[in-house]
Amino acid sequence: MISQAKKEKGERHMKRLISFTAVILFFFFLTSIQLEAASKQEEKVTDAINVLDEIMAIPEEGIPPSLLHNAKGIAIIPRVIKAGFIVGGRHGKGILVVHTTEGQWSNPAFISFTGGSIGWQIGAQSADIILVFKTKRSVDNLMKGKFTLGADASIAAGPVGRQVEAGTDIKLKAEIVSYSRSRGLFAGLSVEGSSLQIDDEANWAFYNKGGITTRDILENKNIQVPSIVKKLKEVLSKYSSQDVK
Secondary structure, rough: OHHHHHHHHHHHHHHHHHHHHHHHHHHHHHHHHHHHEEEEEHHHHHHHHHHHHHHHHHOOOOHHHHHHHHHOEEEEEEEEEEEEOOOOOOOOOEEEEOOOOOOOOOOOOEEEEEEOOOOOOOOEOOOOEEEEEEOOHHHHHHHHOEEEOOOOOEEOOOOOOOOOOOHHHHHHHOEEEEEEOOOOOEEOOOOOOOOEEEEEEHHHHHHHOOOOOOHHHHHOOOOOOOOOOHHHHHHHHHHHHOOOO
16 A cells, blocks of 8 residues: 555656646747747748839839939838728738948848828738838837838838939938839839837847847847848849949
């Protein structure tokens, strides 16, 4: 017959084993969530690359390379979703990349986009939106947190076509110029009143570093980056080159 002491010892051992197993399962569950979140952000970067590739593939309808060459930053928000009919709402997540002081493109920081739907084509359910930041002030304002287009920086619909001289267009006195592609059509679009906000959680997941700041990301501080970042920078360098024809 098992003594009471041995029985209690066995129960304590079983409780420790159960607790240890629970900790291990929780660790794997948490790791799985982190990997899934990082994977979603990598997919978002890939989407941004594809949007830029597809838009710039048509010389008559692309963003002027001179505009990209002189840009302080660029935000790409793929598949912004429209809710409601004609007047409703829109929301999407994308990336912000800036030109560093060395003239190189930075690592991507993740952002969210929210605004009204006026200006969309009737029937359009989603659109790819690109914002080109022409001033350092506009980029700095966004890095502070939430940012309203038209209030925190002036914005206008951007010109299209590689032959356009971006510097001579009167609309380009705006600090930010915007573009939208929906239902196969690409054009400048006013998104005044929409807001941008830094997505800290997405940044932490993508760089696997909780608490990493937007400034550290955009200043290319000594942080490990996924391989997709290299491809993003190559694509941006390609389309912002003055040699683009």
